[in-house]
Amino acid sequence: MAVKITIDERKCTGDELCIDGCPIPCYQINEETGKAMLIRQPECIGCKNCEEVCPTGAIRVEITEEAGL
Numbered sequence: 001m002a003v004k005i006t007i008d009e010r011k012c013t014g015d016e017l018c019i020d021g022c023p024i025p026c027y028q029i030n031e032e033t034g035k036a037m038l039i040r041q042p043e044c045i046g047c048k049n050c051e052e053v054c055p056t057g058a059i060r061v062e063i064t065e066e067a068g069l
């Protein structure tokens with residue numbers, strides 16, 4: 001399994017809900033932009049909590065199969 005996460009910074013309000021909602025957490029707020037950014041994507045387990053809790057729909061989580069699996 002591979003996980004591809006896309007953050008649409010235009011939609012992000014920096015409310016940190018994705019940080020609170022991620023069990024790792026894979027996100028932190030970029031101090032320069034005030035937007036969410038991925039810092040631990042390799043540890044992502046693909047639970048999609050972040051996508052569900054984001055109130056503006058800024059996060060998209062795609063689960064893809066690795067070639068050959």
Ligand code: SF4
Binds near residue numbers: 014
């Ligand atoms: S939950 Fe959505 S709006 Fe809030 S910081 Fe995360 S990406 Fe941005």
Ligand code: SF4
Binds near residue numbers: 023024026045
């Ligand atoms: S899919 Fe789950 S583990 Fe991955 S970034 Fe989102 S909340 Fe965190």
